[in-house]
Amino acid sequence: MPEVIFPGPEGRLEGRYHPQKEKDAPIAIVLHPHPQFGGTMNNKVVYNLHYAFYNMGFxxxxxxxxxxxxxxxxxxxxxxxxxxxxxxxDYLQSMNQNSKHCWVAGFSFGAWIGMQLLMRRPEITGFVSVAPPANMYDFSFLAPCPASGLIINGLADRVAPPQDTRSLVGKLQEQKGITITHHEIEGADHFFQGAHMDTLIDNVTDYVKRRLTETTR
Known part of the structure; x- marks a missing residue:
C-alpha cells in the first residue's frame, strides 16, 4: 500500500492510500484518534477500519x-x-473522479472530526462513527444530520461513557429522513482490545455491505 504525501492547509500531510482496480469504486476516508494522546493513522482501530473498507471494495x-x-x-x-x-x-476525490459513493469513518476524536466533515460535504453518503466522545465534545452541530450512518461503542468504555453515546444517538434518531444505526459491544473498552476488535469490524462490515446493497438495487 503506497505511502502518499499530499498538500494540507499547513503543509504536507502523510497518508496511506489503498486504491482498487475499478475506476468507479466507492471511496472512504478513515480518521484517527486524538493527536495529543498518541493517536495516529496506525492506531489499531483505524488500521482495521481501513482494511475492512478496502476488503469491501473501497x-x-x-x-x-x-x-x-x-x-x-x-x-x-x-x-x-x-x-x-x-x-x-479533496485529494482522494481528485484521484477517484468516477466514484459514486463516499464514506467517512472515524474513531474517537476522529469520529468527532468525521461528523463535522459530514456536515460540510454533501457528497458523503454514509458514515461510521466508532466510540464518539460525546462527553468531551459538542455534537449539536448535527442538526440536521445529513446522512445515515452507524455509531458503535463498547459498553465498558470509560473514555467515552455509553450513556453519553446513547444520548447522542437518541437525539439523532429523532431526526427525519435519515437512519442512525447503533450497536453496543458487550465488554469492549474504548480501544476494542482482544476479540472485541473482530466484533467491531464484523459489525461495521455487515452494516456497510447492507447499505451498499440497498443503494445498488
Missing part, C-alpha cells in the same frame, strides 16, 4: 493529522484537523 485513504508523524503543522484543537480532513477528501 478505495481507502487514512492519514496523519497535522503535527503527527511526517505531517506538518501543529495540533489545532480540532479546527485545523477538520481542514486537514477536508484536504484529504
Amino acid at each position: 478505495t481507502v485513504l487514512r492519514f496523519n493529522f497535522r503535527g503527527v508523524g511526517r505531517s506538518q503543522g501543529e495540533y489545532d484543537q480540532g479546527v485545523g484537523e477538520l481542514s486537514d480532513a477536508a484536504s484529504a477528501l
